Amino acid sequence: MAQSKTTAPPVAVDAVDVAKNFGAVTALGGVNLTVPAGTLTALLGPNGAGKTTLVRIIATLCRADRGRVAVFGFDVAEAPAQVRARIGLTGQYVGLDDALTGRDNLVLIGRLAGLAHRRARSRAADLAELLGVADALGRSVRTYSGGMRRRLDLAASLMTNPPLIVLDEPTTGLDPASRQQLWEALAGLRAGGTTMLLTTQYLEEADRFADAVHVLSHGVIIASGTPSELKGLVAGRVLEIRLDRPDQADAAVAVLASEAALAAQAEPGSGRLTMPTDDGADTLLSAAAALRASGITIADLGLRQPSLDEAFLALTGPATGAAQEATAPAIGARP
């Protein structure tokens, strides 16, 4: 086996110009991605943006049509075995045998990854403890809740303590408590120095946990940076107004447009309006005055930082996930 290199490359994943088509559909249209070792990098994007395809290419499950991907310096196409020995994959669908117990699953996967039987058993017990599934190890996975499956699946990817963990939408479909538990486990791993690359649709997760976020849309990365850098792409701050009567939302949007020249967006049904603003307090005052003059009662209003959601929507455009042609929008925020 390729043993020691005294100076390790500081890059866990280095992808250059990766492209992949499925028939006429362009899944990836030339992606460059660098994941520095020891970081948690999030790939953010709507359904069909190419996140899963990129992750599968990195995990040697699928071949790129063009471009080059190296994992800790090993090319995924030329040295897949070396790559597989260095990654743990937690796929979009849980990679467990439902008919087996949790312990049997972990031991099987650990042994197939190269551990000796005894080592696999003790590692399974340790990881189950760490991820809070120790009590269920002797039960068939069929009886597990969704959150327990996800955590056992993560344990399975950690059996050999690989330096890179690749997670494809690890928290999709989990209730808030299970998501929290999974994130605590991932935070613990990052503290231990494990590099993580994950895909997510939950912007708030990327915001809270990721060191770097890459926004993918229609097979290309349209923005990269830290969560706060991405939020900075949306101009200024956001004025948020909550109306007393949700049914007045449309009227309020019209009043704000005509009387205060503000482009407000109404959240359907909630009576909540948001609008970007560069001059904060002035906008707040003029919006409040315009609404008051038209007799629309405000329940609450305030200025806040834009959320990553707003940055994301501004970057990917409103019709996310729909069947659009694979022409990528140019980088930068829409006005």
Place this chain on the structure above:
Amino acid sequence: MTAASAALAAETGPEPRYRLVRDSGLVAGRYLRVLRMNPGRLIYPLVQPIVLLVLFTSVFGNLTVSGHHGSGAYREFLIPGIIIQNAVLTAPIAGLALLRDAGSGLADRFRSLPMSRPAVLIGRLAYDGILFAIQAVLLIATAFGLGFSVRTGPAGVVAIALIAVVFGASVSVASAWLALTIGDIETAERVMYFPAIALNFVSSAFAPVPYLAAWMQPIARVNPVTSAADLVRSLASGGAAARPAVMLGCWVIALAAVPGVLAVRRWQASA
């Protein structure tokens, strides 16, 4: 872990050379464990063949057929045919199981592990070999109860069981390739048994080849089911076994080699 240790492989396993054997054993062990936790899964592959053997022999066993080796009783001719056709009918289980796995998250897990690629197929076949062996023992024991006899003694009995196991496993390889090529589990569940039934009927499993319709005879003569059934009949009656043995050997090697390689490729590519 520091960046320096990140360059090292995770805890590494044995040399790749041993991995095929080791990983195949682990995969076979997985299926055996599942079976231990769900013993009900044995009912179909073990009970049904015995029921069919008893029914077929009880209904048709007393007919008399001339022109084949052995005595005049159809029973002596039919029982080896039933043993072999049963292996063919059991084989699609392997293909369907692999196809079910191929579409699951577990397959992605296996593909992302530094394990031996063919082990997924070979491990499954090892498990099926065990099933075929249990099946053969039960069938032969039941057959003795129905008046079947083997003139070549205990060695002949063991040889008959081995033929059922090896032939069944080679048809399983073909079923693995067929299932993975079909790719859709719903379709495969309906389609897979059709060629198995056709293979059984266009052979000497139920009737001597000269009794078949004229258009069937050339196919039946080269059909591996014919070679396997005839070889079992030769072992039972003490007749000449060389010709069917050579034919069957060629078939087994061909089935294991060609669809085997294609099935492993399919498994890897069906990601």
